[in-house]
Structures are given as structure tokens and as C-alpha cells.
Amino acid sequence: MISSGIPALDKVIEGLRSGDNVVWQVDGLGNYLRVVHPFVKQALEEHRTVVYVRFAPEWSILHRTPGLTYEEVDPSHGFDSFSAQVNHIIEENGTGAFYVFDNLSSLVTEWATDELLANFFQVTCPYLHELETVAYFALTRGRHSHRAVARIRDTTQVLIDLYHARGELYVHPLKVWDRYSSEMFLPHRFAGTSLTPVLQSGDASTISLTARKPPLRVKADSIAPWDSILRKLAQYSDDELTHLAATTEIQALKQELSQMIIGGDPEFKRLSDEYLSLQDLLEIRNRIIGSGRIGGKAAGMLLARRILLKSPGTTNFANILEEHDSFYIGSDVFFTFLVNNGLFRLRLRLTRNSQISGEEFDRVEERFLEGGFPDEIMEQFKDLLDYFGQAPIIVRSSSLLEDGFGNAFAGKYRSEFCANQGNPEARMQAFLRAVKLVYASAVNPDALAYRRERGLGEADEQMAILVQRVSGSRYRSFFFPTLAGVAFSRNLYRWTDRIDPKQGIVRLVFGLGTRAVNRVGGDYPRLVAVSHPLLRPEVGSKIAFYSQHEVDVLDLAANEFRSVTLNEVFGAGDYPHLELLVSTLQDGFISDPEGIHMNAPARLIITFNNLLAHTKFMPLMKEFLAKLEAAYGYPVDTEFTASCSPGKIRLNLVQCRPMRVPGGSASVLLPARVPRELVLFRATRTISGGTVSRIKYIIYVDPKAYAVKAPLEIKQQIGRIIGRLNRHPDIVRDRVIMMGPGRWGSSNIMLGVNTTYADINHASVLVEIAREEAGHVPDVSFGTHFFLDLVESRIIYLPLYPDDPQAHFNAPFFASSSNSLGRFVSHPERFEEFIKLIDVPLAADGRYAQVAADPHSGKAICLLHAD
Amino acid sequence: MSGNNNHSNPFKIAQQQINDCADILKLNHSTREVLLRPMREFHVHFPVRMDDGTTRIFQGFRVQYNDAKGPTKGGIRFHPEETIDTVRALAAWMTWKCALLDLPLGGGKGGVICNPKELSRFELERISRGYIKAIGAFIGPDKDIPAPDVYTNPQIMAWMVDEYSSIVGKNQFGVITGKPLSLGGSPGRGDATARGGMYALREAAQRLGIDLGKATMAIQGYGNAGCYAASLAEAMFGSKVVAVCDSRGAVTCRNGICIPRVNEHKQKTSSVVSCEGTECVSNDELLALDVDVLVLAALESSVTERNVDQVKARIIVELANGPTTPEADEVLHRKGIHVIPDFLCNAGGVTVSYFEMVQNAYMYYWDENEVHEKLDKRMTKAYHEVLNSAEKYAINMRKAAYVVAVARVVEAMKLRGWV
Structure with a gap:
């Protein structure tokens, strides 16, 4: 038996045991000190390793004393980094150490949600238990959601309420794992060093009623900002919010909301302050599944859309941009998934050691696919799928670090199409699979190497997910956008001096944009220099070879993503506005169709010649890129889809991020006269x-x-x-x-x-x-x-x-x-x-x-x- | 048509060839002097309005090398590194090629210094028209008839015809050949070069007693000409193509390569390498294969002093320009390997161009078979004339071809009283 330093308590709970995590639900730090100090004193006297894990902004509960290891961890870098550091401390101190943690409730101020608090607890406790340690934690009573407390209760070995009632201090064990006595779970009056059980039912109810705590399972008013800010905002009507938008209080709430949803990156913050209204943020919030942030990719997309709509210019983008109705799976859901499915430590291990082979990763992916989600998240997934019906959707990674200023993580994490056909169960299975595959991609060898390379190995990296409607339309049994591609506001592929690199470049494809983003052997997107859209780096019949030969589509009949040949798509010859997309190759030369007549034996080559020469598409792309670069104050890299007819172009902005410009752009003096x-x-x-x-x-x-x-x-x-x-x-x-x-x-x-x-x-x-x-x-x-x-x-x-x-x-x-x-x-x-x-x-x-x-x-x- | 020294001035090479030939024919000094220089050349500068509203001045050339046998004929090149000496040399070679096939034409060539990679379709059209405006007074169906060449194509020819027709105030399709089929082009133009080479091969095989139906063939270079040659050799003679190659490597199949399959593979991957049912070998190994016929359809200087000893083929078909260096040529001659020299072998193209002019003048168009028949006749005749000349002067086939061609031009000059 291990002593808590309070013999009376040892008697009530039959002592502590190796592996015990002891959570004290307290109504003030003073109470916590009443139990922490005897515990530490006793442990030091027994020459045990005692570690104080300090992270709360309040005063330190233990002073530096000989024998006490003092570990400071900064929670402001996020849940992920914090948990990894704590894990590291536990690893370093090994078996049998004793721990005192600061009040866990302070963590939610940094992390915004109770969900992450419970996640932290759920990943840390089992490890402490495994190493046969004894650890003390505090939690402020009545300030966290019942769900979070329940998760903590389920995980910990010992949970004890410690509260004042009628001027006296009471100790009330709620859970003591594997120990039982007839009086153990009664409230005990804590006076001096003695504990006296409250045996009279009348007394007990009085104490319970006067104790400043609501019954455990009733939903508490959480102190987590995620809930509290929304609660505060809910007090205002829409009109009031508009009216009071400029007031300090609403501004402060907006800032906090933005911080919770978008994150703390200073550049994103600047853009968010300038372009997103409180209403915008609330609309985003309403489309978040679970809690947490929406990640870099989603934030970039939303900001860029607002920039285009708000910035002055010759084009009114409100008439050009397609509406978007995306959902976001909050970043907390990722960790809940990891924690609930026993994957957190696996991920931590992989993050520290990026030497994972492809085969190992396959096995890891399998484990992710076996994982499940909590019921309330599943309910929200159902709502999401009901909302989209059978419209194809794409599940895209949107991690916290992704698409930020400095790290693009281009292609490191997955995006999964869901053709979204079949009965609701089948669609849900496909959707869940997509989400889990995106989650698993957080630990794929490429992503891990990339993170380590940039010193982000231990950085907070949570995987939010952006669920977008696939932009496009149905043609025969295929679903795809007419145009898709990537557009850069700087052109680094300048095959002639005529091209102005500052006006950008577009990689344009027919069908889904996967072909523009990835490198596909033997298949080429059309490269369009924005300053000179009609130039191309190939000449003559070579154009046919260096063109797009296959089209990426969602095959609705087969319910899958497929690459099909142009003939499979164009076979019927009635694709709308085909004349804008193709040229014909006949007698060894390429010509652009006039009208819709195309000579039957001619081979169709995707050139987009008529689109580029005779529609507003490129002037539009030019303005699109210029506006975004001006607002970002940085070159941008975007992904888009578009539909076209001779008089009308509709654009859908899928993604926007700061563009990487290679190395130094300054001149480099080459060594002269080298033998x-x-x-x-x-x-x-x-x-x-x-x-x-x-x-x-x-x-x-x-x-x-x-x-x-x-x-x-x-x-x-x-x-x-x-x-x-x-x-x-x-x-x-x-x-x-x-x-x-x-x-x-x-x-x-x-x-x-x-x-x-x-x-x-x-x-x-x-x-x-x-x-x-x-x-x-x-x-x-x-x-x-x-x-x-x-x-x-x-x-x-x-x-x-x-x-x-x-x-x-x-x-x-x-x-x-x-x-x-x-x-x-x-x-x-x-x-x-x-x-x-x-x-x-x-x-x-x-x-x-x-x-x-x-x-x-x-x-x-x-x-x-x-x- | 030698390419033994890429860095030399091509016109100097052309002049050396004329001198060598003049020695064999024992031509007098003044005749040589006429042959050694272009008769007329035009240097033009013309303004072109660019898409961005600015005007740029482009420089162009047209060289009419020798029109003793008739109006000059030759392509127009759009090339950023065009030089007048390149154009002169190419115009000289056109003169001999037309004469060799006994076409009633002289030789010419033209070019514009420009880079099509830097030009939009509309700018390209304005350059094409600008060039024709600049040289319009000096070309015509009776004077000089351009055609497509490097970086120019049937569309560009169509713009040029249109411009010329506007200048002279009437439709003049015969001013330019290589036009689109729907605008006065000739059927049979696409595979004319390869087909002409195959007719010459047929004659050579017959002369050497080789049964092409049982012959094996290796094809070096699998661009337009090489690809057509493979299909035609199979279709016309039933020959077995056992190896083909391109810049990325070579493939072989002892039992014969499946041509449609390799064509499809090439279209997909841009290379013949790794085509299903074939084995990879090196390009050098392909040249050394024990085959009856080796078709050279790649770049210049493929067979050189270095590798000529390994060549085992009995006939070499030179579809490319200058694939054999003069040194290698001599070795092949000594080894008794029969070479069908480039400017005979690949003259099918210009011959069908000539047919196009004729059809334009007649306003009556032949079907493809008729074109093939007429091409066959011309190529067969030319082959035998070269062969006879080689035997008569005991020289190799290439020199013999020069002798036949230059002699014809000299004869015309003499009849016209120029020399």
C-alpha cells in the first residue's frame, strides 16, 4: 500500500496503489494544496522520484525543493505538442515515479474545448498506470461538460470530490478502482487530519445540496471558451450583433471566436480580422462537426472567397463564384478518434521516428480503418450525408499546419473522393472510410519526413477535415467539372521572355483537378501563362502528345473515382461546349473548331484554345490571382474548378494558400573562368x-x-x-x-x-x-x-x-x-x-x-x- | 547532304559537295561558279502587330538557288536560329533533289527568324501573312513555290495561300504546296517520304536478289517516317520488322514486332521502349543486328566511323537527312553494303508536292492510288538512273545521285545558254 500522506484518507480508500491516477475535483486550488502537500512530503521522505508538472498560469502549487523534479510545459503550443512533451517527461522518469499535475482546468483556456482536456487525460493516464506511477490531478468542479468529466472518470483509477459545504471541507470518493468498503463512497468531513464519514442521510443530503456543485451528470456550464463564447454570443440577436459589431465586447468575442476556429497564425489572423465578419464566423461554426479548428486548407478557402467577394475590381465575383456549402470536421474530433481507438501513442511513436516503411504504414492504415467515432459525432455525420444526399463529395485534409504561411504540406495528406452513390449505409461506410484514410495520412512516411525536416515533429498538428461538394455536373454516367486546375500568381515556368512572371500561370485540365495537381506520366495539363494565354511551349503536332489524354471523373455507375480516356467521355460527341475545349488533329496539324462542327475522322486534342482565345476565362483568372495576391501580400497558389459557356464562366475556388517561391530570387553570381x-x-x-x-x-x-x-x-x-x-x-x-x-x-x-x-x-x-x-x-x-x-x-x-x-x-x-x-x-x-x-x-x-x-x-x- | 560536322557552315559543306561532283563530271570553271552560288536571294524585314498592340520587326529570307529546270521549290522554316547560310545550303540541296527526280523544278528555301514557342496562333498567322506580303512579288506558281518545313504546317500554308491570293487578286492555290487536304492539298502526302523510300528499296532488293517477303528489317528512328516505313514494309512486302528504336532506346523481337502495338505504345508513352512483347537493346546493338535491311530514319550522323564496321545489313535505306557520315559511306561502299542515299530515298515528299502543284493547276484532283502509282514511277526511274550512274563511274550511290542531279541542272543551264 502507498500512503497519500494523510493516514485517515489511506484508511478510507484503502490506500493508494502503484498505477493510481488520482483526480481531485476541487472548488479552489487551496483545497488541492491540502492533499498535495502531505502527498509530496510523504513521497520525498520515502525517497521516491517526485515530479511536479507545471503548466497553469496561476501560482505554483509546489516550490522548488531538493528531491522534487520541476518540469514546466507550455500548453499554448497546443494540445498535440503538450501531450507529446508530457509523454516524454513520463518516459524519462520511468517506472514508479510520483507526479503532481497543475489544475487541468487551466488547459481549456488554451485549447478552447473540454474535448481536448479529456483527450489529454485519456492518453496520459494509461501510460502513467502502465509505468506504475502515482499521479495527482486537479479539476475545477462543475466547470466542464459532463461528457468530458465522464471520460475522465472512466479513465482514472481514483476520483475524489473535495469541496466546502456549510463552512467545512468534505472529501467524497466517487471512484476507487478495485477497492471497496461499506463507507468508502460516503462524504467525509475533513477536519485537521481526520476524516469522518457522514452517515446520517439527512446530513448527507444537506451537505450535497449546499455543496457548490451540480450533480455530476447534469450538463455543467463549461468554462471552455468553445462553449462559453458561443453562449455569450447567443445572448445577442442577429440585429444586435450587426448593430454592436464595432463595440469592444463584440470585437473581443469575434477575436476569440476567430482564434478558436481559424487559429493563431498572425497572417491568417490579419486576413480573418479584415475579411471575415462575426456573421461569417458564426456561419462557419454552424457547419463544424464536433469542436476545434477548421484547419489551414479550409481557412484558406474561406478567406480567399471573402477576399474575392469584398475586394473592389472590374469583376463582381458574386456573379462568378459558385456558392459553397462545405462542412468542417473540427480538429478535436481527430484526437478523440485517436484517443478512443488507442492510436494516440502509436502516432506519437511514429512522429518521433519517421523511419516507417510503406508496409508498416499499410498496417497502421488498417488500424485506423478499424477505429470508430463517438455517437454524437456519428449523428452529425448522418446529418451531413443527409444534407448532401447523393451529391458527390470530397473529404479533404485540412490540418492545422497545412496551407499556412510557410508550410504547404502539398499533397502530404490525403483527399478522398466519395462518389456518394448507393443506400445511406453504404454511403456512410464510404464516407467513414474516407475520413479515416485522411486521418491515417497524418502519419504517412512522407508527411512525417516533411514535418521533421521543418522542425515541426513535435508541433501541434491536428487533422481537421474539409468536406466539400464536388463541383461539376453529370454527363452520361460520369460526374466532373468541365474545367479544373491550379493557378499560381507567380509564373516560374517561363519558356520565353515575353511572359511576365508576375502575372502567374494556370495548369488547366478537363475533368477533376487531380490531374493538374499531381504528376501523371505521359499526360499533360495545358500550361497557360496569364500574361500571354495563347502561347504554349510546344509547337506543331507535338501539341497532341503534350496534352491531356485521360480525364479524371467520378463514375457514378461504378461509384468510384476513375481515370477514363477522352474517347470514353467524348464518344457521343455531344459534350456541352466541346468546341471551347478541344482542337482537331487532322493531316498532321491542329486546328481549332469553328462552331460545333468537327470533322468525324479527326482526333480531338484538348487544347482549350477557343476558351482561352474567345472567352473571359483568362481575364477573370488574371483578376482572381491579382486580387488574392494583393490581399495576402504574398504570391498565392490556388485550386479551382470552373464551368464555361461562350458567354458565361462560373468559378469555384477550392483552395488558396501562400505560394512557395524557390530559394532566393536574387541574382547569383556564377564563378567565372573555371578551368x-x-x-x-x-x-x-x-x-x-x-x-x-x-x-x-x-x-x-x-x-x-x-x-x-x-x-x-x-x-x-x-x-x-x-x-x-x-x-x-x-x-x-x-x-x-x-x-x-x-x-x-x-x-x-x-x-x-x-x-x-x-x-x-x-x-x-x-x-x-x-x-x-x-x-x-x-x-x-x-x-x-x-x-x-x-x-x-x-x-x-x-x-x-x-x-x-x-x-x-x-x-x-x-x-x-x-x-x-x-x-x-x-x-x-x-x-x-x-x-x-x-x-x-x-x-x-x-x-x-x-x-x-x-x-x-x-x-x-x-x-x-x-x- | 552530309552532317559530319555540325559546327561547320552548312553552305560550305554544300559547296564542297558541288565541287566533288564537278570533279567527277569534269565541269568547267564558269559552270562551277554558277552552281556554287544561289541565283537570287531575298532578305526581308517586315512589321507584325503583336497581340499586346506593339509592333515587332521580323527578318526573313528566301533563296532561289537555281531555276534552270523550272520554278524553284522548297520549304519555309520558322526557326529562332535561322541563318542565311543554312537557307542557302538547304536551297542547294533542294535543287539537286528536284533534279534527281527529274521534276521540272529548281531548288529554293526560305525562313523567318522567329520562335513559335513565343508566339500565339494569331501572331503566327500575322507573321505568315507578313512574310508573304514581303516576298509576294518574287514567288508564284511559275516562279517559286514554298512548302511547309521546320515549325510550319498546313495551316500556315493555308494562311499564306490566302494572303498571296489577296495580293494577286485571284485564287492561286498552286503557289504553295503542303496545304490542308480540304484546301487543295494532295492525297498521299502524309506517308509520301516513307513510301518513296519503300519503292526505292523494292528496286534495290530486286537488283540484289533479296526476297523482301522473307527479309528482316531494323528501323532506326521511329518518328513520322520510321513509323510509316514499318507499316508500309509489312503491308507492301510482308517484311519482318525485328527491331525499332527512338532516342530513348531500342526494342527487338526475333519473330517480328507487332507494329500496331508499338505504335500505340509510342503514342501513349512517347517511346517504343518497353513495348510489350519486345526486348530492350541499345541503339548501337540495333545498328549491329544481322538483318537484311536497315532503315535510318533518325538524326544525322547515325552511322559513323565508330560503328560502321558493325553494320551487317545488306541494304541501308536513308530516310533521314545525312544519317551516314562520308567516312562511313566509303566503308559501307567497300563492304558492298548497298546504300539508297538520302536525297534519293526521301524525295517522295517533294515529288508529291510537285503532284499537288500539278493538281492545283489542273483544278482536278487524283485519288490516293493515282498518287501512289505516279510516285512509284518517279522513284523507280530515279533509283535506276542513280544505280546506272554508280556503275558507270564506279562511285558510291550517293556520289552517283549527285552526278545525275547536277548533270541535269547543267544540261538545262546549257540549253538555256547560261553556260
């Missing part, structure tokens, strides 16, 4: 800028051997080997250039090494060795998620065209340098012919490699330099 033998390569047409010195390693995938000799199965494995090298401690510590054929990150291994971001994220420079094909400037993957990753990670990206007369490639150096692959991977024999790992100082008499790239002249050089 030819010291130059490893010279590249032209670079769009990244910067200088990297002291590069120790070059990973070189021989383009010729790759293309000609590598069997399919070797090609498939090369990406994995690169990934392994990328994660090798020596490579992580030193700088590395990765060079390979064609397109890195392509899913088509014929086009290039199949890698993901996590396979190349430690490279300082990534080189794509590409032969220019006559009549085409290869699409440098600009605008794809992969490219954004490179830009954000400040990885210098260089396309190297050996056929370009101004480029240079020191083939003898690459051929003659010895291959150090064997030092890094076991059984390198199968790969040595294709992958060469050059230890530069070893190959170049102690010299290192240096890369300098100038985005202005488009030139870059890689040379050997002395250390």
Missing part, C-alpha cells in the same frame, strides 16, 4: 537560385544504363535504394547532389526514377537529366506537389539538357569516379551498374563539389572546389 576540367556540369534554364558548397556526395543514376539496360524490376527498386541512401546518417549529415534521368518523382518508371519526397528530401541539389525532344520544352514538373516540395525544402532543382549546346556534362568524371555504393547498402552488386555513389573528395583529390544557380540568367554550374 574546364573542374566543371562537372553546366545547366541552362534553371529556375531555382542559390549556392551550395562543400557537397560531399553525388548520387548519379546513369541515364543510359537506366534507359537501356535496367530491367523493369531493377527500375522499380532504384527509387527504394535512393530512398535508403537518402536516409543514411552519413548522407543526412553531409551534402548530396542527386542526378538522374528524366523526371524524379514520376510514378511512371519509364519517365524517371520513381521516388517520393521522403526519398530525396536530404538532397541539396536535384538534377533531372533530360534530352529535349524536338519541338518541346519539357514540363519541369512545375506546379506539381513534387515541385512545391523541392521549392519549400530549398532543394535546388536543375534540369540538365545534354543536347543543349550551352550545357555541359563532364562525362569522363562520372564514368571514371569509383562507386562507393557498397559503403552504404548491402549487396550493391545488382545496382552498381545503374547507381553510382561518388564520394567527391575521394574522386577529386580532396575537392568538394559546389553548385551555383542563377534564376535570372537561368544558368547553373557545378564545379569542384578546394575545401
Whole structure:
């Protein structure tokens, strides 16, 4: 038996036991001190490890004394980070330690909801229990929702009420796990050091009635801001709110509401203050399932919509923008899901150690799919699905860090389409699966690597979800938007000087926008320079090859997302306003249709030529981008869908986030007069800028051997080997250039090494060795998620065209340098012919490699330099 | 048509070829002098209104190299790195090509310095019209007949015809060839180059006693010409195409490659590599395959001193321009490998262009079969003339082709009293 330091209490509850979490429901901190001090004193006398976990803004309940470990944790960084730190403290102090925690109620001031408080408790207690510790917690009585208290009660081993009634202090054990006596659960008068049970029923009821606490299971007036602010706002009528909008009190409430829904990012806060009204925020609140924030993606979308509607300009976007009726699954729901399904610590472990393989992740995903949601959330999900009926929806990640200023997390987390066909049960199953897959994507290897890379490994990262109606219309059995794509307010893919990079670029596709966002082998979106929409980087019949060949749709008959050929969609030839979208290829040349007549034998090529030349679409996109950039004060990266007819364009803004601009945009002075033998390569047409010195390693995938000799199965494995090298401690510590054929990150291994971001994220420079094909400037993957990753990670990206007369490639150096692959991977024999790992100082008499790239002249050089 | 030295001035190369040929024909000094220079060349600058309202001045050329045998004919190139010497050289080569096929035409070429990647469709149209306005006085069905070339296409030809017709005040479809089929183009133009090459191959095989129905074939380069050649060789002769390649690599199949499948694969992936049912080999290995016929339809200088010893084919069909270096050419000749030289082999294109002019003048259009028949006749005749010349002078087929062509131009000049 372990003593609480109060022998009378030990007697009532039959002592404490290893593994006990003791929650004291108190009506003031003073009461808590009455039990904490004897507990600590006793433990110190017994030479136990005693840890005080301090986080509340109030005064410290324990002073620094010898033997007492004092751990301060800041809850203002959010639930996730706080829980991770506490977990870490518990881990450090190991088995058998004693803990005193500050009053848990103070946490809700920071986190806004009781839900997170209960979540914290629910993930922390079992760990303490497992390590056979004894821990004291306090909770202010009557100030939290009954649901949160119930969850705490269900989790803890010991729950004791400690309150004043009629001027006296009472101790009333509510739960003492695995212990029982006939008087244990009676109120006990606590006087001096003795505890006396209240045996008389009359006395007991009097005490209970006079105690300043409502009966436990009645809904309490929670002190959590989430509830209290809404309660305060509910006191005003709509008219009053409009009338009083400028008053300090309403402004303060608005600020708090914005903080709870949108978050604390200063840039988002500025935009939210300027563009979102209290009414807007309340409307958002009404569409949140559960509690918590709506995440970066949802916030970006909402803010951008308001900016377009509010900013002055030639176009009234109210006539252009489609209405939106999205729902948001609050960020708290994510943690409740993790906690309820025993996934929180798994996630914590994965977050700390990003070395998770694809197979391991598959198993993790399975565990997520087995998880369930609380009943009240399920009720709200039902409402949501009823609302959308059988309209297709998309479940999109909208994490707290996602799409913020500084971190795009482009493509790291999932978005799942729900074709949303079938009976309500089937639709619910599909929807739940989508939500869980998005949740699981929070721990996918790519996302974890990305977070660690940016020092966000321990940052608060909760996964809110944006549930959007898929914009589009039904055509035959398919559902898709006519136009979709991504639009950037800066154009980094500038194939001619005529193009003004400050006006932006659009990657445009027919059908769902997945094709514009992702890099799809052998399929190309139309790249439209906003300053010169009618230019294109291809000439002649090459246009046909470098065009879109497949369309992403929701197949309503099959109830699934599919990529179908153009013929499958256009087969009937009656797609509305087809003449705006396609050109015909006949007799080896492309022409744009006049009217709706198209020659039957001609092949249809998606060019959007008539759309771009004869409708208001591009002027609209130009204004759209300019307005958003002006309001953000930063270049923007947007996703949109649109419908078109000759006289009318309707736009739907799906996403808006600050755009990543590569490295420095300032000029970089390239070293002059470098002896030819010291130059490893010279590249032209670079769009990244910067200088990297002291590069120790070059990973070189021989383009010729790759293309000609590598069997399919070797090609498939090369990406994995690169990934392994990328994660090798020596490579992580030193700088590395990765060079390979064609397109890195392509899913088509014929086009290039199949890698993901996590396979190349430690490279300082990534080189794509590409032969220019006559009549085409290869699409440098600009605008794809992969490219954004490179830009954000400040990885210098260089396309190297050996056929370009101004480029240079020191083939003898690459051929003659010895291959150090064997030092890094076991059984390198199968790969040595294709992958060469050059230890530069070893190959170049102690010299290192240096890369300098100038985005202005488009030139870059890689040379050997002395250390 | 050698491409042995990419960095040399192409016109110097063309002049060297004329001199070599003049030596064989023992031409006198003044005749050489006429042949060594273009007869007329036009340098024009013309304004074009750009989409943004500004005006830009573009520079263009038109070279009429030699019109002894008739109005000059040759393509118009829209290229950012166009130079007058390139245009001169190409105009000279057109002269010999037309003469070799005994077309009643001289050789010409033109170009505009511009980059189509920087131009909208509307700007391209205005440049096309601007160029025709600038050179309109010097072209015409009886003077000089342009056609599509690098970065120009049937649509551009249609704009040019329209502009020219406006200038002269009447429809003049015959001023330009390579027009869209629905605007005075000729059927059979699409595969004319490859088909012409196949007719020449048929004659060569017959001469060498090779049964093309049992022959194996490797095709280097799988662009327009290579792709047509594969289909035609199978359809016309029943030959077995056992290997094809493009810039990304080569594939083989001993039992014959399924051509429709490889075409579909190429359309999807932009390459023949990894087509189902084939094995990957290197491009060098393809050249060294033990096949009866090797079709060169890729870039210039594919067969060089370095790899010529490995070539085992009995016939080389040069559909590309300058695929064999002069040094390699000599080795092939010594090894007894029969080469159908480029400007004979790929003359099917210009021949059908000539047919287009004729049809425009007649205002009567042939069907595709008629075009094929007439092309066959021309190619067969030209092949035998070159072969005879090679035997007569004991020179290789390429030199023999030059001899036939230059001799024809010289004869016309002489008859006209120029020399």
C-alpha cells in the first residue's frame, strides 16, 4: 500500500496503489494544496522520484525543493505538442515515479474545448498506470461538460470530490478502482487530519445540496471558451450583433471566436480580422462537426472567397463564384478518434521516428480503418450525408499546419473522393472510410519526413477535415467539372521572355483537378501563362502528345473515382461546349473548331484554345490571382474548378494558400573562368537560385544504363535504394547532389526514377537529366506537389539538357569516379551498374563539389572546389 | 547532304559537295561558279502587330538557288536560329533533289527568324501573312513555290495561300504546296517520304536478289517516317520488322514486332521502349543486328566511323537527312553494303508536292492510288538512273545521285545558254 500522506484518507480508500491516477475535483486550488502537500512530503521522505508538472498560469502549487523534479510545459503550443512533451517527461522518469499535475482546468483556456482536456487525460493516464506511477490531478468542479468529466472518470483509477459545504471541507470518493468498503463512497468531513464519514442521510443530503456543485451528470456550464463564447454570443440577436459589431465586447468575442476556429497564425489572423465578419464566423461554426479548428486548407478557402467577394475590381465575383456549402470536421474530433481507438501513442511513436516503411504504414492504415467515432459525432455525420444526399463529395485534409504561411504540406495528406452513390449505409461506410484514410495520412512516411525536416515533429498538428461538394455536373454516367486546375500568381515556368512572371500561370485540365495537381506520366495539363494565354511551349503536332489524354471523373455507375480516356467521355460527341475545349488533329496539324462542327475522322486534342482565345476565362483568372495576391501580400497558389459557356464562366475556388517561391530570387553570381576540367556540369534554364558548397556526395543514376539496360524490376527498386541512401546518417549529415534521368518523382518508371519526397528530401541539389525532344520544352514538373516540395525544402532543382549546346556534362568524371555504393547498402552488386555513389573528395583529390544557380540568367554550374 | 560536322557552315559543306561532283563530271570553271552560288536571294524585314498592340520587326529570307529546270521549290522554316547560310545550303540541296527526280523544278528555301514557342496562333498567322506580303512579288506558281518545313504546317500554308491570293487578286492555290487536304492539298502526302523510300528499296532488293517477303528489317528512328516505313514494309512486302528504336532506346523481337502495338505504345508513352512483347537493346546493338535491311530514319550522323564496321545489313535505306557520315559511306561502299542515299530515298515528299502543284493547276484532283502509282514511277526511274550512274563511274550511290542531279541542272543551264 502507498500512503497519500494523510493516514485517515489511506484508511478510507484503502490506500493508494502503484498505477493510481488520482483526480481531485476541487472548488479552489487551496483545497488541492491540502492533499498535495502531505502527498509530496510523504513521497520525498520515502525517497521516491517526485515530479511536479507545471503548466497553469496561476501560482505554483509546489516550490522548488531538493528531491522534487520541476518540469514546466507550455500548453499554448497546443494540445498535440503538450501531450507529446508530457509523454516524454513520463518516459524519462520511468517506472514508479510520483507526479503532481497543475489544475487541468487551466488547459481549456488554451485549447478552447473540454474535448481536448479529456483527450489529454485519456492518453496520459494509461501510460502513467502502465509505468506504475502515482499521479495527482486537479479539476475545477462543475466547470466542464459532463461528457468530458465522464471520460475522465472512466479513465482514472481514483476520483475524489473535495469541496466546502456549510463552512467545512468534505472529501467524497466517487471512484476507487478495485477497492471497496461499506463507507468508502460516503462524504467525509475533513477536519485537521481526520476524516469522518457522514452517515446520517439527512446530513448527507444537506451537505450535497449546499455543496457548490451540480450533480455530476447534469450538463455543467463549461468554462471552455468553445462553449462559453458561443453562449455569450447567443445572448445577442442577429440585429444586435450587426448593430454592436464595432463595440469592444463584440470585437473581443469575434477575436476569440476567430482564434478558436481559424487559429493563431498572425497572417491568417490579419486576413480573418479584415475579411471575415462575426456573421461569417458564426456561419462557419454552424457547419463544424464536433469542436476545434477548421484547419489551414479550409481557412484558406474561406478567406480567399471573402477576399474575392469584398475586394473592389472590374469583376463582381458574386456573379462568378459558385456558392459553397462545405462542412468542417473540427480538429478535436481527430484526437478523440485517436484517443478512443488507442492510436494516440502509436502516432506519437511514429512522429518521433519517421523511419516507417510503406508496409508498416499499410498496417497502421488498417488500424485506423478499424477505429470508430463517438455517437454524437456519428449523428452529425448522418446529418451531413443527409444534407448532401447523393451529391458527390470530397473529404479533404485540412490540418492545422497545412496551407499556412510557410508550410504547404502539398499533397502530404490525403483527399478522398466519395462518389456518394448507393443506400445511406453504404454511403456512410464510404464516407467513414474516407475520413479515416485522411486521418491515417497524418502519419504517412512522407508527411512525417516533411514535418521533421521543418522542425515541426513535435508541433501541434491536428487533422481537421474539409468536406466539400464536388463541383461539376453529370454527363452520361460520369460526374466532373468541365474545367479544373491550379493557378499560381507567380509564373516560374517561363519558356520565353515575353511572359511576365508576375502575372502567374494556370495548369488547366478537363475533368477533376487531380490531374493538374499531381504528376501523371505521359499526360499533360495545358500550361497557360496569364500574361500571354495563347502561347504554349510546344509547337506543331507535338501539341497532341503534350496534352491531356485521360480525364479524371467520378463514375457514378461504378461509384468510384476513375481515370477514363477522352474517347470514353467524348464518344457521343455531344459534350456541352466541346468546341471551347478541344482542337482537331487532322493531316498532321491542329486546328481549332469553328462552331460545333468537327470533322468525324479527326482526333480531338484538348487544347482549350477557343476558351482561352474567345472567352473571359483568362481575364477573370488574371483578376482572381491579382486580387488574392494583393490581399495576402504574398504570391498565392490556388485550386479551382470552373464551368464555361461562350458567354458565361462560373468559378469555384477550392483552395488558396501562400505560394512557395524557390530559394532566393536574387541574382547569383556564377564563378567565372573555371578551368574546364573542374566543371562537372553546366545547366541552362534553371529556375531555382542559390549556392551550395562543400557537397560531399553525388548520387548519379546513369541515364543510359537506366534507359537501356535496367530491367523493369531493377527500375522499380532504384527509387527504394535512393530512398535508403537518402536516409543514411552519413548522407543526412553531409551534402548530396542527386542526378538522374528524366523526371524524379514520376510514378511512371519509364519517365524517371520513381521516388517520393521522403526519398530525396536530404538532397541539396536535384538534377533531372533530360534530352529535349524536338519541338518541346519539357514540363519541369512545375506546379506539381513534387515541385512545391523541392521549392519549400530549398532543394535546388536543375534540369540538365545534354543536347543543349550551352550545357555541359563532364562525362569522363562520372564514368571514371569509383562507386562507393557498397559503403552504404548491402549487396550493391545488382545496382552498381545503374547507381553510382561518388564520394567527391575521394574522386577529386580532396575537392568538394559546389553548385551555383542563377534564376535570372537561368544558368547553373557545378564545379569542384578546394575545401 | 552530309552532317559530319555540325559546327561547320552548312553552305560550305554544300559547296564542297558541288565541287566533288564537278570533279567527277569534269565541269568547267564558269559552270562551277554558277552552281556554287544561289541565283537570287531575298532578305526581308517586315512589321507584325503583336497581340499586346506593339509592333515587332521580323527578318526573313528566301533563296532561289537555281531555276534552270523550272520554278524553284522548297520549304519555309520558322526557326529562332535561322541563318542565311543554312537557307542557302538547304536551297542547294533542294535543287539537286528536284533534279534527281527529274521534276521540272529548281531548288529554293526560305525562313523567318522567329520562335513559335513565343508566339500565339494569331501572331503566327500575322507573321505568315507578313512574310508573304514581303516576298509576294518574287514567288508564284511559275516562279517559286514554298512548302511547309521546320515549325510550319498546313495551316500556315493555308494562311499564306490566302494572303498571296489577296495580293494577286485571284485564287492561286498552286503557289504553295503542303496545304490542308480540304484546301487543295494532295492525297498521299502524309506517308509520301516513307513510301518513296519503300519503292526505292523494292528496286534495290530486286537488283540484289533479296526476297523482301522473307527479309528482316531494323528501323532506326521511329518518328513520322520510321513509323510509316514499318507499316508500309509489312503491308507492301510482308517484311519482318525485328527491331525499332527512338532516342530513348531500342526494342527487338526475333519473330517480328507487332507494329500496331508499338505504335500505340509510342503514342501513349512517347517511346517504343518497353513495348510489350519486345526486348530492350541499345541503339548501337540495333545498328549491329544481322538483318537484311536497315532503315535510318533518325538524326544525322547515325552511322559513323565508330560503328560502321558493325553494320551487317545488306541494304541501308536513308530516310533521314545525312544519317551516314562520308567516312562511313566509303566503308559501307567497300563492304558492298548497298546504300539508297538520302536525297534519293526521301524525295517522295517533294515529288508529291510537285503532284499537288500539278493538281492545283489542273483544278482536278487524283485519288490516293493515282498518287501512289505516279510516285512509284518517279522513284523507280530515279533509283535506276542513280544505280546506272554508280556503275558507270564506279562511285558510291550517293556520289552517283549527285552526278545525275547536277548533270541535269547543267544540261538545262546549257540549253538555256547560261553556260
